[in-house]
Amino acid sequence: MTSPAVEDLLRTLAPQVLGVLVRRHGQFYACEDAVQEALLAAAVQWPEQGLPDHPRAWLVTVATRRLTDEWRGEHARRAREVAVAVRQPAYATVAPPADEEPPGGDDTLRLLFLCCHPALPVSAQVALTLRAVGGLSTAEIARAYLVPEATMSQRIRRAKQRIEAAGARFTLPSPADRDERLGAVLRVLYLVFNEGYAASSGEALHRAELTAEAIRLARELRRLLPDDGEVAGLLALMLLTDAHRAARTGPDGELVPLAEQDRSRWDRAAIEEGVALVTEALTWSSPGPYQVQAAIAAVHAEAPTAGTTDWPQIVSLYRVLAHLAPNPMVTLNQAVAVAMVDGPRAGLALLEPLDADGRTAGHHRLTAVRAHLLDLAGDRADARAAYLAAARATTSLPERRYLQARAARLAGDGPR
Amino acid sequence: MKYMLLIWNRPGFVEELSEAERNAIFGEVDEIMKELSESGELVGGEALAHPSQARTARPAAGGGTEITDGPFVESKEQFAGYLTVDCETPERAAEIAARWPDVRHGFGVLEVRAVMEQAGTEM
Numbered sequence: 001m002t003s004p005a006v007e008d009l010l011r012t013l014a015p016q017v018l019g020v021l022v023r024r025h026g027q028f029y030a031c032e033d034a035v036q037e038a039l040l041a042a043a044v045q046w047p048e049q050g051l052p053d054h055p056r057a058w059l060v061t062v063a064t065r066r067l068t069d070e071w072r073g074e075h076a077r078r079a080r081e082v083a084v085a086v087r088q089p090a091y092a093t094v095a096p097p098a099d100e101e102p103p104g105g106d107d108t109l110r111l112l113f114l115c116c117h118p119a120l121p122v123s124a125q126v127a128l129t130l131r132a133v134g135g136l137s138t139a140e141i142a143r144a145y146l147v148p149e150a151t152m153s154q155r156i157r158r159a160k161q162r163i164e165a166a167g168a169r170f171t172l173p174s175p176a177d178r179d180e181r182l183g184a185v186l187r188v189l190y191l192v193f194n195e196g197y198a199a200s201s202g203e204a205l206h207r208a209e210l211t212a213e214a215i216r217l218a219r220e221l222r223r224l225l226p227d228d229g230e231v232a233g234l235l236a237l238m239l240l241t242d243a244h245r246a247a248r249t250g251p252d253g254e255l256v257p258l259a260e261q262d263r264s265r266w267d268r269a270a271i272e273e274g275v276a277l278v279t280e281a282l283t284w285s286s287p288g289p290y291q292v293q294a295a296i297a298a299v300h301a302e303a304p305t306a307g308t309t310d311w312p313q314i315v316s317l318y319r320v321l322a323h324l325a326p327n328p329m330v331t332l333n334q335a336v337a338v339a340m341v342d343g344p345r346a347g348l349a350l351l352e353p354l355d356a357d358g359r360t361a362g363h364h365r366l367t368a369v370r371a372h373l374l375d376l377a378g379d380r381a382d383a384r385a386a387y388l389a390a391a392r393a394t395t396s397l398p399e400r401r402y403l404q405a406r407a408a409r410l411a412g413d414g415p416r
Numbered sequence: 417m418k419y420m421l422l423i424w425n426r427p428g429f430v431e432e433l434s435e436a437e438r439n440a441i442f443g444e445v446d447e448i449m450k451e452l453s454e455s456g457e458l459v460g461g462e463a464l465a466h467p468s469q470a471r472t473a474r475p476a477a478g479g480g481t482e483i484t485d486g487p488f489v490e491s492k493e494q495f496a497g498y499l500t501v502d503c504e505t506p507e508r509a510a511e512i513a514a515r516w517p518d519v520r521h522g523f524g525v526l527e528v529r530a531v532m533e534q535a536g537t538e539m
Contacts, residue, residue, distance in 0.1 A: 147502055395417070396535060402536070
């Protein structure tokens with residue numbers, strides 16, 4: 001078996017094995033470490049020696065052995081410290097049953113809720129989800145987030161400590177908390193997706209893989225929660241966004257805006273799947289923010305050219321989105337759509353209140369949208385100044401390059 | 417989001433301190449570094465040798481380049497080192513900077529600069 005195939009299998013099995021161990025022994029912290037070690041052992045052994053007959057049972061056995069070794073070690077240490085003989089604990093001698101539980105999706109779901117626990121900062125939720133549910137190694141996560149492995153390792157350790165300190169249980173949230181907790185899970189998956197999607201083509205592959213991993217986890221979540229419209233919406237949004245991947249950067253790695261992308265390079269299969277998902281979800285689910293964003297992406301995807309985009313439809317969808325999830329970033333996008341229907345001045349008017357909003361005042365996205373609308377309005381001098389201001393405010397190199405190029409087009413009498 | 421905390425201080429200020437004061441300052445640095453390591457926020461950092469050991473490459477007056485001894489900036493405070501942190505918010509990065517002993521004891525300033533990312537989304 002080739003290593004990539006082994007890797008895929010290990011990532012699928014990771015949450016199942018962790019679920020078995022946590023259910024059996026409690027102690028999420030120790031079980032998670034043990035599973036991670038078993039995964040690393042499998043990643044080395046399986047490609048060389050071939051797959052075991054029962055890969056999942058193999059992982060459960062190896063992880064359980066690590067766990068009991070760990071406990072024995074702790075006991076031995078304590079025994080030395082207090083200089084008393086202790087009997088080997090009973091749980092260390094319990095042989096793991098070969099394959100006790102069927103691969104249960106509930107475990108994966110419980111793990112997702114646990115990893116996205118509100119006691120954790122978002123960056124820790126992301127790291128822990130990728131490791132405990134995604135089955136990625138600390139080294140892989142560290143490479144994807146461009147930090148040293150020791151840093152990521154500490155972040156994960158701290159996250160697990162906080163989960164223990166918060167007394168979080170390996171259960172599904174109560175119905176009262178469910179929506180909010182599921183919202184946190186969806187946000188984490190979306191963040192992982194965006195981190196990968198935004199990665200420049202020149203960057204290590206590890207980052208781009210985050211996109212595939214997020215889509216994989218969203219598919220898994222959809223399988224577990226087929227009746228949740230927002231889960232379907234999130235998966236659709238990811239697919240419809242990822243469909244632009246090949247067209248979103250030019251030959252030199254420069255960002256290409258949606259309106260200028262070569263639509264023949266969009267991934268049609270991903271678009272079809274995404275459109276079908278969101279269309280179907282909207283027939284039975286009450287619309288949520290992810291479904292509406294996916295619906296907006298679907299309208300863009302279905303336009304054969306930028307010029308034939310159904311902007312009035314997009315404006316009404318943004319109105320729904322602004323109602324469901326009022327947020328200045330939504331207003332920004334809404335302003336662009338309004339400008340396409342009612343003219344740039346109408347869009348600019350929508351931006352004005354955002355200058356007084358602490359979340360957007362001085363934000364490079366606000367300035368960039370203003371620059372774009374001023375540009376459309378033919379106000380070259382102000383547009384150029386706004387593009388340059390946005391270029392100074394962004395912390396992204398490709399965005400800075402794009403904004404500077406836009407500004408340069410407006411300098412003097414250069415071509416537009 | 418990654419931030420670089422640039423430490424600017426007056427070269428040689430450490431020499432004027434008593435041993436107890438020096439130890440107290442190093443202790444404060446150790447404590448912050450330990451906290452940042454444990455929280456998973458510390459990405460890296462380096463302290464720089466005394467500016468008298470610096471050399472500066474610059475364009476030469478008659479074209480080409482030249483290398484001169486000493487730092488480029490002739491100011492009271494010199495660039496002494498940096499640490500890179502990966503924080504949830506810019507406020508958190510600024511809070512770490514404000515706790516640095518150079519700032520707390522008036523030996524220098526810390527400049528908090530966001531690090532540019534290679535990633536970006538089309539607009």
